[in-house]
Amino acid sequence: MAKEYWRWKEYNWRDEKRDWRDGKVITGGVDVGSVSSQAVIMVDGEIYAFSNMRTGSNSPDSAVNAMNWALEETGISMDDFDFIVGTGYGRVNVPYADKAITEIACHARGGNYMYGPTVRTILDMGGQDCKAILCDERGKVTNFLMNDKCAAGTGRGMEVFADLLNVSIEEVGDLSLDVEEEPPPVSSTCVVFAKSEASQLLRDGWSRSRVLAAYCSAMAHRVFSLLERVGVQKDFAITGGIAKNTGVVSRLEKELGLTALQPRHDTQIAGALGAALFATTLVEKGKGRKKSQTAVTG
Amino acid sequence: MITVGIDAGAKNIKITFLKDGEVIATGISPSGFDQNAASEALMNETLAKVGLTHSDVDVICSTGAGRKVVPGAKHVLTEVSAMARGSLFLRPDVRTVIDVGAEEGRAIRCNEAGKVEDFAVNEKCAAGSGAFTEAMARALEVSLEELGKLSLTSSASVPMNAQCAVFAESEVISLLHASTPKQDIAKAIHDAIASRIMSMCRRVGINPAIMLVGGVARNVGFVQSLRTAMEEEVFVPDNPEFVGSLGAALIAADREVETATA
Amino acid sequence: MKANYGYMDGSGDYFITIDTDKCVECETRACVAACPANLFVIEEDDWDDLVALIAQDKRKSVKYDCAPCKPVTDRPPLPCMAECPFDAIEHSW
Numbered sequence: 001m002a003k004e005y006w007r008w009k010e011y012n013w014r015d016e017k018r019d020w021r022d023g024k025v026i027t028g029g030v031d032v033g034s035v036s037s038q039a040v041i042m043v044d045g046e047i048y049a050f051s052n053m054r055t056g057s058n059s060p061d062s063a064v065n066a067m068n069w070a071l072e073e074t075g076i077s078m079d080d081f082d083f084i085v086g087t088g089y090g091r092v093n094v095p096y097a098d099k100a101i102t103e104i105a106c107h108a109r110g111g112n113y114m115y116g117p118t119v120r121t122i123l124d125m126g127g128q129d130c131k132a133i134l135c136d137e138r139g140k141v142t143n144f145l146m147n148d149k150c151a152a153g154t155g156r157g158m159e160v161f162a163d164l165l166n167v168s169i170e171e172v173g174d175l176s177l178d179v180e181e182e183p184p185p186v187s188s189t190c191v192v193f194a195k196s197e198a199s200q201l202l203r204d205g206w207s208r209s210r211v212l213a214a215y216c217s218a219m220a221h222r223v224f225s226l227l228e229r230v231g232v233q234k235d236f237a238i239t240g241g242i243a244k245n246t247g248v249v250s251r252l253e254k255e256l257g258l259t260a261l262q263p264r265h266d267t268q269i270a271g272a273l274g275a276a277l278f279a280t281t282l283v284e285k286g287k288g289r290k291k292s293q294t295a296v297t298g
Numbered sequence: 299m300i301t302v303g304i305d306a307g308a309k310n311i312k313i314t315f316l317k318d319g320e321v322i323a324t325g326i327s328p329s330g331f332d333q334n335a336a337s338e339a340l341m342n343e344t345l346a347k348v349g350l351t352h353s354d355v356d357v358i359c360s361t362g363a364g365r366k367v368v369p370g371a372k373h374v375l376t377e378v379s380a381m382a383r384g385s386l387f388l389r390p391d392v393r394t395v396i397d398v399g400a401e402e403g404r405a406i407r408c409n410e411a412g413k414v415e416d417f418a419v420n421e422k423c424a425a426g427s428g429a430f431t432e433a434m435a436r437a438l439e440v441s442l443e444e445l446g447k448l449s450l451t452s453s454a455s456v457p458m459n460a461q462c463a464v465f466a467e468s469e470v471i472s473l474l475h476a477s478t479p480k481q482d483i484a485k486a487i488h489d490a491i492a493s494r495i496m497s498m499c500r501r502v503g504i505n506p507a508i509m510l511v512g513g514v515a516r517n518v519g520f521v522q523s524l525r526t527a528m529e530e531e532v533f534v535p536d537n538p539e540f541v542g543s544l545g546a547a548l549i550a551a552d553r554e555v556e557t558a559t560a
Numbered sequence: 561m562k563a564n565y566g567y568m569d570g571s572g573d574y575f576i577t578i579d580t581d582k583c584v585e586c587e588t589r590a591c592v593a594a595c596p597a598n599l600f601v602i603e604e605d606d607w608d609d610l611v612a613l614i615a616q617d618k619r620k621s622v623k624y625d626c627a628p629c630k631p632v633t634d635r636p637p638l639p640c641m642a643e644c645p646f647d648a649i650e651h652s653w
Binding site for chain 2: 057128149150151156157160188189190191192193200203
C-alpha cells in the first residue's frame with residue numbers, strides 16, 4: 001500500500017506530577033471531530049490527561065477509544081467521573097457523555113483557558129471545517145462563523161495537497177517556507193480546481209516548496225477573509241490541527257498584522273478541553289452525576 | 299460564406315464549421331496544457347477533414363474559458379451569448395438554456411428574438427459542474443458513462459449531505475462502506491448536482507422550452523435527475539457539447555452579414 | 561451573540577446572521593413561518609437561551625435554499641427579514 005502522506009501521529013499525555021486521588025472533582029471532555037478525536041480529563045479544573053487520535057468510521061467507538069487512551073495508566077475508571085461533556089461533529093454519539101455542547105462554545109471556553117482571558121478571537125482550523133469565534137473575557141461567544149461546507153481553508157484541503165505532492169502533513173508548513181521569494185498564491189479557491197492548478201505549476205517546473213508556498217498563502221488569505229467577516233479583535237489565537245502548520249500561520253499573521261498567542265497546551269485539544277471545563281462548571285452548579293448510579297458504557 | 303466557431307473550454311476544445319447556415323464539420327480535442335497549440339491543431343485537422351484550407355474560412359469566432367487565446371479569432375464572445383444563439387438555432391422556441399460544462403454551470407433566460415434577458419453563472423466551485431460528477435465517478439470507480447446509466451436503474455433517494463466535491467467524495471466512499479447500492483449512490487450524485495442547477499435556474503426564472511447543453515448533458519443520469527427536479531421537459535440536442543461553438547460560428551456569420559449590409 | 565450560519569465557497573460568501581441577543585426577546589417567532597424553505601427552527605442554544613437558528617441540515621445549502629426569494633432581476637424584500645420584529649436577521653449576499 002502506498003504511503004499515506006496525510007496521516008499524522010496519535011498520542012496521549014498525562015500529568016505525572018500530580019495524583020488524581022488528591023483531587024475532588026473529576027470531569028471529562030471528548031471532542032469527536034470528523035478527522036480527529038480528543039479526550040481531556042480534568043482534575044479540579046486543571047488538565048490531568050489527554051489523548052489525540054484519528055476518528056474511525058464510527059463516532060461512538062472513536063469516542064470510547066479516545067477516552068480509554070486518555071485514561072491509560074492513570075488508574076482512573078469511568079466510574080470516577082463527576083460529569084462528561086461531548087462536543088464536535090459526533091457529539092450526540094458519545095455513549096458515556098452526560099451532555100452535548102456545540103464545538104463553537106467549547107472552543108471559546110477551551111481557548112479562554114488555554115490562552116488566558118485576554119483572548120478575543122479564536123480561529124479553529126479543523127480537519128473538515130474552519131471556525132472564527134469572537135468571545136468575551138469569560139470565554140462566552142459573542143460572534144461566530146463556521147465554514148464546514150467547503151474544503152478550501154480546512155485541513156482537508158491541505159491533505160489533498162500533501163497527497164498530491166507526496167509530502168507528509170507535518171512537513172508541509174516548514175517546506176512551504178523554504179522558498180527564496182514568495183510566489184503568487186494559487187488563484188482557485190476550490191480545492192478541486194486548485195489541485196489542477198498545482199499540477200500545472202509542477203509541470204511548469206515549480207518546486208514542491210514553491211507550490212506549497214502558493215497554496216499555504218492562498219489558504220491564509222481564505223482564512224483571513226473568514227476572520228474579516230466576524231471582525232478580528234486582539235488577542236488572537238489559533239487552535240486546531242492547522243495551528244501547527246507554520247506555513248499557513250506565519251502568512252496569516254502577516255496578512256492580519258497580528259501575532260497569534262502561544263498556547264499553553266496542544267492546540268488540537270481546545271474543543272475537548274472546553275467540554276471538560278463546561279463539565280466542571282456544571283458539577284460546581286450541583287448538576288454532576290450521583291456517582292453510585294453511574295453506568296459504565298463502551 | 300464559411301465561418302468557424304471555436305469553444306475553448308476548460309477540458310475540451312470544440313470547433314464547428316458553418317457554411318451558409320449549415321454545419322459542415324465539427325471536431326473536439328482535449329484542451330491540454332497549451333490551449334493555443336491545441337486549438338491550432340484542431341483547426342488544421344478539421345480543415346483537412348472537409349478538404350479546406352485556411353484561406354477558405356471567412357471568419358473565426360471564439361468563446362469559452364480560453365477564448366482570449368484562440369489564434370486568428372476576429373470576434374471573442376462570452377459563453378452566454380454563444381450558448382443562447384446556438385440553442386435557439388436548434389430549437390427556436392427555447393427560452394431557457396442550461397449549460398453545464400467541465401468547470402462551470404450557467405442558466406440563461408432569453409426572449410423570442412434570442413436576446414439574453416438574464417443569466418446566472420456558477421464557476422470557481424466544482425460543485426454544480428462536470429468536475430463534480432467526474433470526481434464522484436472516480437470515487438465510485440466507474441466511468442462517467444457508467445455513472446449515468448447506473449443512476450437510471452435506481453429509484454431510491456439517498457440524500458447527499460456534502461455540497462463540496464472534496465467532501466462528497468468521502469461521503470460516497472462511506473456510502474460504499476455502508477453497502478449502499480452503487481446505482482443509488484449514482485442517483486444521489488446526480489440529484490445533488492441537479493438541485494444546484496435548479497436553484498440557479500430559479501434565480502433567473504424558468505420559461506419553457508428548456509434546453510440543456512454542454513458536455514455534462516451527455517450524462518443520461520444527470521438529465522433524468524434534472525427533468526425530475528424541473529418538473530418540465532428538458533430538451534437535449536444531439537451534440538450538446540457543440541452548441542457553444544455552433545453559436546459562435548452563427549454569430550460570426552450574423553456579423554459578416556451585418557457588416558456587408560451596413 | 562451574532563450567529564453566522566452558512567458558508568463561503570469558491571463562488572462567494574453565503575451567510576444568514578441571527579443576532580441572538582435580539583432574538584431571545586421575541587415571542588412571535590415569525591421567521592419560522594415566514595421562510596418558504598423552512599430554514600429557521602427555534603432551539604435552546606449552548607447557554608440555554610431559546611433562539612432561532614438555521615436548521616443543521618440546511619446550513620450547507622443556504623445559497624440554494626434562498627434562491628427562490630432572491631431572483632436575479634427584481635429583488636423583493638426577503639420574507640424572513642420583513643417578518644422579524646427585532647431586525648435580528650441579516651443576509652450577506
